[in-house]
Amino acid sequence: MKHDADILIVGGGLSGCALAAALADGRRKIIVLEARQGKNPRFNGELIHPTGVDVLAARGMLAPLEAAGAAQVLGFAGVPAPGKPATVLPYREIPGSTPFGIGIDHRHLVDVLRREVDKLKPFVEVRTGERVTDVIRDQERVIGVQATSGPIYAPVVLACDGRHSKVRTLLGMEEHAKLLSFTAAALLADCKLPQPGFGHIFLGGWGPVLAYPIGKTDARACIDLPADMDRGTDAVIARVRVDYLPYLAPSVRASLLLALDAGEIELAANYAIYTDECTVPGAALVGDACGCSHPLTATGMTIALNDTRLVAEALAGVELSSRTQVDAALARYQTDRYRYVRAREILADALYEVFRGVDDGTRAIREGIFQYWESSEGARARSMALLSGHESRLPAFLREYLTVVLMSTSSVLRGQVNDPTLAGKLRSLVGLGRKSIEKLGLAAKGIREGNLRV
Ligand SMILES: Cc1cc2nc3c(=O)[nH]c(=O)nc-3n(C[C@H](O)[C@H](O)[C@H](O)COP(=O)(O)OP(=O)(O)OC[C@H]3O[C@@H](n4cnc5c(N)ncnc54)[C@H](O)[C@@H]3O)c2cc1C
Structure with missing residues (x-):
């Protein structure tokens, strides 16, 4: 069968550029198809945690970003209410972690990454103004795409086309x-x-x-x-x-x-977009195309960069003309990605609820979480390890969540709540219980699906 490239990447944003750099081995021909000619007009993420920074550094992309003015981000400072002191959570307290993330205007970020990918010619070619409108199949297998300029064929198609992924829809993958x-x-x-x-x-x-x-x-x-x-x-x-x-x-x-x-x-x-699968024979989704969470925890790009690392590791040394080898590699990627991502999704969801504090239960947890962070460096380090993607095991998330819930419960019992009457305390305790059951249920679902890494 005729191939135009060894690997086709759909989308030349953060994921597409980082993936092209990760896969470029000086042998394989990679084509990146980007729909837009100019910059993406939509506001997108800018803060990348140390785990994502490590991936950029491994691809030689950190230094150009720093040279282009990316700021070092040292961690987070939570301010629970006006006039209250900030609780500072530095990345440097996470054992074994790079002590900083970066922050940079997203359009600037993509410009720099595109320039770096351009240096990988002739092995990597970025074609702009190439919108993918369909996938081409040989029976069940994806063997190429239909783009603006016509059909383009490759044994592996990797979709990095963002959270409203056209390819995801074309492949009939379910999303919530x-x-x-x-x-x-x-x-x-x-x-x-x-x-x-x-x-x-x-x-x-x-x-x-x-x-x-x-x-x-x-x-x-x-x-x-x-x-x-x-x-x-x-x-x-x-x-x-x-x-x-x-x-x-x-x-x-x-x-x-x-x-x-x-x-x-x-x-x-x-x-919040969730998927349960991200591969089909001959193709896989990468980055936001696999789903996304509320941006409060700033994990979208760190997850996307981790995805690119996992795909490159899975496809390393694989004979791309062997359909069996390609599919086995993509299946490995799928397993590893959801193991990494599930705890992050639940955490993003839980923290957003807690930081909005819409009911007595989440407000009580908010009190508890600040007390927990103030209690010790270890507590801050464990929370930051989860937030930054340094720690991705569901049991670790569960341990942290339950510790915060216990601390919140004890605050409620001591009357440290908005409404310290018996009725107020009861409402907080019921809310706390309901939230715990909900999160435990989500974590248990993840574990049942095989996303447990101890
Ligand atoms: C308000 C907001 C704030 C955020 N803040 C953060 C943050 O601080 N930190 C963080 O880590 N994450 C954040 N995120 C998430 C972050 O923006 C995403 O995780 C990241 O942009 C995903 O990169 P991507 O390359 O997978 O997708 P995208 O950035 O969406 O890139 C997709 C690319 O594919 C192209 N494309 C789309 N369709 C086609 C097609 N049919 N054919 C060819 N090309 C196509 C698009 O033009 C685009 O270039 C935020 C998101 C939002 C909405």
């Missing part, structure tokens, strides 16, 4: 998608964050506000807004002024006000 909220993003020009170098999470508004460095002096604010609110720019700005600004540190508030006055905000939808 839910619109959670919206992000309003604004540049905080020349902003001194209260804890320099840290990503801040300000709580108290309808949803959390994230503020993190993206350059030497600039930072970004990401404000979580209700899914059902009016999305006109004026309405969003008015809502942010009233419902979110009071919860921010003065320096962040001042910079954000300037952006709001200039009407400079971008809106992006926040989805």
Whole structure:
């Protein structure tokens, strides 16, 4: 059968570029098909945890990003309420972890990665303006794609076409998608964050506000807004002024006000999309094409970079003309990815609920989690290891979650809740119990499906 390449990658964003670099071995011919000619107009992620940074460093992509102005991010600072001191969670407390992540404007990030991938010519070729509209099959097997310029054939097709993946739909893969909220993003020009170098999470508004460095002096604010609110720019700005600004540190508030006055905000939808499979004979999904979580935990790109590492490891040394070898490699990738991702998905979901604190149960857990973080360096390190993707075992997530729930329960019993009456305490305890059962159920499902790594 005629092949145009050994491997076709659909999508030339973060995942597509990192995957091309990971697979380029100086032998295989790789073609990346990117639908757009110019930059992606949609606001996308910017903060990459140390585990993702390690993958970029291994591909020689960290130094160019740093040279292009990426900021080092040293960890997180949680501010539970205005005027309360920040709880600081540094990456350096995680044993064995690189002590920093990075923050950089997403479009700038993709530009730098594309430039790096361009250097891999002639083994890697990026074709822009090539939108994939269909997959070509030989019976059950994917053998190529239909793109803008016509059919293109390869023994392996890897779809990095983002969370609304066309390829995922074409392959008939099931997904569970839910619109959670919206992000309003604004540049905080020349902003001194209260804890320099840290990503801040300000709580108290309808949803959390994230503020993190993206350059030497600039930072970004990401404000979580209700899914059902009016999305006109004026309405969003008015809502942010009233419902979110009071919860921010003065320096962040001042910079954000300037952006709001200039009407400079971008809106992006926040989805939770889950899949249970990401491979079919001859093809696999990588990065957001496999699904995504609320961006609060900033794990999308770290997961995507880990995916690219796993695919490259699985396909290393595989004879691509052997369908059996290719399918076995893709099956290995599928198993390893979901083992890594499941704990992250549950954590993202749980933390978003807790940081929004919509009911007595989640508000009690929020109290508990801050107490837990203040209790010891070990507690902070374990939480940060989970958050940053350094630790991905479901039992580790469960241990941490249950410890926080126990701590929250003891606070409730001691009356450290919004409503310390007997009825208030009971509501908190019932909420705590309900949330624990829900998360335990999700973790048990993951374990039943074989995503247990001890
Ligand atoms: C508001 C918001 C904030 C976020 N914040 C963070 C954060 O701080 N940290 C973090 O880690 N993650 C964050 N994320 C998630 C992060 O943006 C994604 O995980 C990341 O962009 C995934 O990269 P990707 O390459 O898989 O997909 P994408 O970035 O979506 O790239 C897909 C590429 O495929 C191309 N494409 C699409 N369809 C086709 C087609 N049919 N043919 C050819 N090409 C196609 C697109 O043009 C695009 O270039 C955030 C997401 C949102 C929405």
